[in-house]
Amino acid sequence: MEFGPHLLLASLEGFVTAAILALTAMGLSIVFGVMRVVNVAHGEFYMLGAVIAWWVASLLGGHPAIGFVLALVVAPLVVGALAAVADRLILQRINYDPDRTIVATIGLLYIIQQTTLMTFGPEARPVEAPFNTRLALPWFEFGDKGLTMFWPWGLSTTSYKLFVIGAAVAILLGLWLFMRHSRFGLLMRATQQDRETALAFGIPVDRVYAWVFGLGAGLAAVGAVLVVPIQQAHYLMGQDPLLLSFIVVIIGGLGSLPGTIIAAVLIGMSDGIISVFFTPTLAKIIATLLVAMVLVFRPQGLLGRRAQ
Amino acid sequence: MSDIKSNKPLFTRRATLKGIGSGVGAVAATGVLPGSLGFAQAQSSEPISIGFQVHRTGIGAAYGRWYSRTTEAAVKRINDMGGINGRPVKLVAEDDGTDPKRGAEVVEKFATQYNCDVAFGTLFSHVVIGSAPRAGELKLPYFVVSEGHHVASGRLNRYTLQPGITDVKSQVKAMAPFVAENLGKKVTMIFPDFAFGHDHRDYFSAAIKAQGGEVLETIAVPPTETSFTRYFPKIPRDTEVLYHVMVGPSVLTFVKELGEFFGPSRPEIFGFIDSLEAVDIRSPGLEFLNGTYFWEGNPRHAQADQSPYDKNFRAAVGVDDRGASLSDSKDVSTYSHMFGCWETLNVIKKGMETAGYQGPADRAKLIEAVEAMTDMAHSDDHPQGAKWFDGKTHQVFGHQYISKVEDGNLVVVHTTSIEDGMYDDEVDYTTRPL
Numbered sequence: 001m002e003f004g005p006h007l008l009l010a011s012l013e014g015f016v017t018a019a020i021l022a023l024t025a026m027g028l029s030i031v032f033g034v035m036r037v038v039n040v041a042h043g044e045f046y047m048l049g050a051v052i053a054w055w056v057a058s059l060l061g062g063h064p065a066i067g068f069v070l071a072l073v074v075a076p077l078v079v080g081a082l083a084a085v086a087d088r089l090i091l092q093r094i095n096y097d098p099d100r101t102i103v104a105t106i107g108l109l110y111i112i113q114q115t116t117l118m119t120f121g122p123e124a125r126p127v128e129a130p131f132n133t134r135l136a137l138p139w140f141e142f143g144d145k146g147l148t149m150f151w152p153w154g155l156s157t158t159s160y161k162l163f164v165i166g167a168a169v170a171i172l173l174g175l176w177l178f179m180r181h182s183r184f185g186l187l188m189r190a191t192q193q194d195r196e197t198a199l200a201f202g203i204p205v206d207r208v209y210a211w212v213f214g215l216g217a218g219l220a221a222v223g224a225v226l227v228v229p230i231q232q233a234h235y236l237m238g239q240d241p242l243l244l245s246f247i248v249v250i251i252g253g254l255g256s257l258p259g260t261i262i263a264a265v266l267i268g269m270s271d272g273i274i275s276v277f278f279t280p281t282l283a284k285i286i287a288t289l290l291v292a293m294v295l296v297f298r299p300q301g302l303l304g305r306r307a308q
Numbered sequence: 309m310s311d312i313k314s315n316k317p318l319f320t321r322r323a324t325l326k327g328i329g330s331g332v333g334a335v336a337a338t339g340v341l342p343g344s345l346g347f348a349q350a351q352s353s354e355p356i357s358i359g360f361q362v363h364r365t366g367i368g369a370a371y372g373r374w375y376s377r378t379t380e381a382a383v384k385r386i387n388d389m390g391g392i393n394g395r396p397v398k399l400v401a402e403d404d405g406t407d408p409k410r411g412a413e414v415v416e417k418f419a420t421q422y423n424c425d426v427a428f429g430t431l432f433s434h435v436v437i438g439s440a441p442r443a444g445e446l447k448l449p450y451f452v453v454s455e456g457h458h459v460a461s462g463r464l465n466r467y468t469l470q471p472g473i474t475d476v477k478s479q480v481k482a483m484a485p486f487v488a489e490n491l492g493k494k495v496t497m498i499f500p501d502f503a504f505g506h507d508h509r510d511y512f513s514a515a516i517k518a519q520g521g522e523v524l525e526t527i528a529v530p531p532t533e534t535s536f537t538r539y540f541p542k543i544p545r546d547t548e549v550l551y552h553v554m555v556g557p558s559v560l561t562f563v564k565e566l567g568e569f570f571g572p573s574r575p576e577i578f579g580f581i582d583s584l585e586a587v588d589i590r591s592p593g594l595e596f597l598n599g600t601y602f603w604e605g606n607p608r609h610a611q612a613d614q615s616p617y618d619k620n621f622r623a624a625v626g627v628d629d630r631g632a633s634l635s636d637s638k639d640v641s642t643y644s645h646m647f648g649c650w651e652t653l654n655v656i657k658k659g660m661e662t663a664g665y666q667g668p669a670d671r672a673k674l675i676e677a678v679e680a681m682t683d684m685a686h687s688d689d690h691p692q693g694a695k696w697f698d699g700k701t702h703q704v705f706g707h708q709y710i711s712k713v714e715d716g717n718l719v720v721v722h723t724t725s726i727e728d729g730m731y732d733d734e735v736d737y738t739t740r741p742l
Contacts (some may be wrong), residue, residue: 006541013538122369124557128592134568153545154569231534234557236366240534276538280530 005139005152006276012157014272016230019168020223022264024241025248026172026257027219033255034192034212037091037101041108042220043242045083048112049075049221050127050233051120057127065130068229075225076218083217084210091213092206109238116235129160129229164226171222172261179257188212192255244271247287251294253304262302355398356391356660358383358653359418359427359448361439366406367531367556368432370586371642375429375453376401378646381624382653392660400424408438415439419446425668426656429453429649432555433503440468447742449671449678451656453648455479455605457507460703462735466742467671469678469702472652473605473645474695476507478729482708483578483603484515486722491576491601492548493521498539499553501528508553508580531556540569553580560587567596577601581608581711581718585642588632590716597713601721604709605644606692609718621650621691647692654689655681655697672742679738696726700736705729 028042052075057067086108094100136156138149179185190198191208199205223241231237248267252259267287274283294301360379363372383397391397400422404411411430418424426449430436433456440458443450444465452459452470457477459470487495495516499505505528513523524544529536533556543550554562563583567574577600589597608631610618625646626634633639655678663670663677679699686694695706705726711718 009541010538013535017535117365122365123373123586124370124560126560126591132593134571136571153573154541154543154571156568156571158568231561232558236557237534272538276541280533280538 002139002152004141005137005155007273008137008139009155009157010273010276011269012161012272013276014269015165016161016268017271018265018268019165020227021241021244021248021268022172022261023168023223023226024220025245025252025260025264026175027216027223028245029249029252029255029257029260030188030219031213031216032249033257034188035091035096035209036098037096037213038098038105039213039216040102040105040242041086041112042105042216042245043238043240044109044112044116045079045217045238046220046224046241047116047233047235047238048079048082049224050228050231050237051116051235052078052221053225053228054125054127054233055120058125063130064128068127068130068225071127072222072225076221079221080214080218084214087210087213092209096209113235113238120233120235122235124232124234126232127228129158131163132158132160132229134158135162160229164230167226168223171219175219176257184208184211244287247291249301250291251301253301256301256303256305259301259303353395355396356393356665357398357400357422357424358656359415359422359424360399360401360429361404361411361414361418361427361435362401362429363406363431363435364401364403366404368406368435369557371431371645372403372406374586374642374646375431375649377641378625378649379429379653381626382650385624386653386657392657393665397657404430404435404439406432406435408434411435411439412442415442415448415450416446419443419448423668424448425660425665425671426451426674428652428656431455431645433458433507436468437463437503440464443467447671449674451652453645453652454504455645456504457511458503460698460701460734462701462737464702466675466702466737466740469675471655471678471681471697471702471704472650473648473704474706474708474729475703476504477511477731478703478705479580479603479605479708480508480512481515481731482724482729483710484512484519484521485728486710486724487549487551487578488516488519488521491578493519494546494548495521495523495551496525496527496543496547496549497523497551498527498529498543500531500555502531504555505531505553508551512551529554529562534558534561536562536565537569540566547575549576549578550574551578552583554583555585559583559585560591563587563597564591564593567593570596579603581605581644585644586640588638588640589713589718598715600713602711602713602718603644604711604718604720606647607709607711607718607720608641608643609711611720615686615691617686617688617691620688621647625650651684651690651692651695655684658689675742694726698733700738701733702737 024046031037031039053071056071056074060067090104091101094104134156136151139152140147140149187203187208190203191205195205248260248263252263271283274286362376383399387396402414404414415427418427427443428451430452431454433454436452436454436456437458440450444467447467450468453473455473455476457475458464459468460475497509499508509526524547525542527539527542529539579602581602581604610629627641628634631641631643659674659678663673665674681697684690684695693707695704697704708724709720710722712721
């Protein structure tokens with residue numbers, strides 16, 4: 001494949017990765033920013049989202065769009081509720097002690113993963129995309145006859161992949177508006193800035209925490225529902241997103257939402273482009289190296305604030 | 309433990325507790341005492357116990373599910389026919405997580421803890437390569453159903469045998485002439501990046517070269533990969549035949565994205581059915597496969613000239629004419645591989661009968677009896693087809709099937725002969741000590 005079309009294809013693949021990653025990492029970032037909890041079970045909430053999407057879609061017959069739209073609503077709600085319950089039952093009981101929350105969420109990771117294995121099984125199961133047409137993409141080139149347009153071999157994407165990118169942008173925009181302009185967003189930001197003072201002003205911090213933990217898990221589930229028609233639901237699918245989300249959150253700055261988005265695009269695009277031109281392993285190596293560099297030279301992340 | 313009373317008439321509470329403690333400790337540490345005692349008491353009525361190493365979880369889970377069903381059906385048939393040497397057969401199934409390290413532990417458990425007579429059933433080549441050395445050390449006959457060339461290459465040991473399924477080297481050697489003559493000579497290969505995929509890369513490259521063709525590009529994909537479009541731009545434009553083989557939980561995504569990449573202008577495509585094992589070929593997005601070719605180890609869709617043996621095999625395992633479960637048409641089998649479990653168990657049965665197998669002391673005799681086998685007739689014991697076993701390399705040779713996809717049906721267009729897949733021996737295991 002020629003260089004230009006090849007790069008365009010790589011960028012498109014990278015944008016899809018970045019879109020899903022931004023949603024998933026945003027969940028992790030919000031939870032850390034507000035609650036100071038490192039949620040190791042985040043990838044499993046993502047996996048649960050995909051599994052529930054499969055379950056909803058396979059229960060409903062008819063056009064695949066019906067199941068998909070319902071899954072997009074049901075899966076985040078169920079996963080979010082589950083996470084909120086886990087917060088109440090586990091994290092609150094151990095007072096969000098940093099060491100113990102890590103151990104507790106590792107435990108949660110295995111409970112969710114093994115329960116899924118025992119019920120859903122070890123198979124990968126597909127969810128049909130609501131629409132999926134192949135879109136061949138043209139390429140322009142300056143030749144002897146001026147600007148000419150042609151259709152390079154293999155240069156294409158699908159309507160669904162474009163939809164994933166659009167949907168992720170819309171959801172993140174909605175999230176930003178919600179954080180900025182809703183009452184709950186205000187409570188969240190207040191809790192994030194100073195837990196003690198928020199408590200003194202009568203903000204029910206316990207309840208805010210449960211909601212935030214649910215919101216974080218729900219965002220991971222949304223990402224998974226969007227990705228499941230491209231990939232498939234599988235009980236081990238949470239591992240890669242967890243690792244990448246941590247990379248994104250560390251690079252972007254723990255708790256910084258714009259930083260998370262910038263880092264997600266950076267990692268997603270570099271993953272897409274490097275793995276197309278070189279190898280996917282190299283992409284992972286570079287991402288991990290980038291984390292090391294950020295930790296050494298800018299420990300607070302690209303847009304994070306230094307701890308006081 | 310019961311000796312304590314007789315040896316020490318004036319036993320104290322402390323001595324008794326110590327004795328019980330050490331006795332319990334010894335049993336727990338070795339784990340073999342009850343089993344071996346029980347076996348010695350019940351010489352011939354004790355069941356023959358077959359340790360079944362199964363990929364119940366991990367990337368081989370879909371294969372594991374069907375290997376289980378086939379194995380259970382084969383054991384039921386053997387027991388219905390009176391067992392082996394008049395003794396019933398018992399399966400001891402244990403999950404290896406499709407993980408080589410865990411695989412070696414499972415083999416060890418079969419030998420020392422469950423005191424199994426033989427170990428059996430492993431598919432994924434990296435698990436076989438990880439487990440076989442331990443089986444050799446423990447002198448536990450290890451019957452694999454794996455397709456990898458590692459058995460016949462001489463890399464393993466005298467206790468590891470593959471009598472129920474052909475290996476990749478033989479398969480691709482038999483296929484290459486068909487590919488070169490009917491599809492094209494410039495081939496690009498996409499394969500999973502582990503031992504099994506490397507067998508494909510090495511032996512198909514050599515085989516197509518022998519036919520006057522060439523491999524333009526080899527594209528290795530990690531078997532745990534979930535997104536594949538990024539690999540496809542490496543396919544050279546002048547590729548005449550795309551050769552694909554993929555395993556793992558994302559095979560459906562792999563084939564779908566392949567179709568999306570090529571759109572209307574695809575080259576000829578020749579795939580190993582591994583890329584679609586346990587996947588319905590009529591799944592949405594796979595329409596582009598019409599007109600492409602697949603290697604099949606055993607035709608998934610019942611053919612017009614179906615043998616009575618294939619019919620009986622399907623009924624016993626619970627598979628319909630399209631290779632799906634009788635109880636759930638969405639549950640598609642790994643039909644090109646699972647027959648290997650059925651056939652291997654029948655080889656074990658025959659080997660044990662020839663050797664007059666009584667117990668673990670006769671394991672070496674069993675190996676020699678299987679090594680002495682040669683022709684295996686197309687029968688209910690060998691429903692995939694006739695085979696020839698090479699005792700020196702511990703590898704069986706058989707027929708291969710090439711199917712064309714027509715309206716979502718796999719139609720066999722060419723069957724290779726056993727000789728097409730033969731190659732020179734690379735090892736003589738019979739010269740190694742037992």
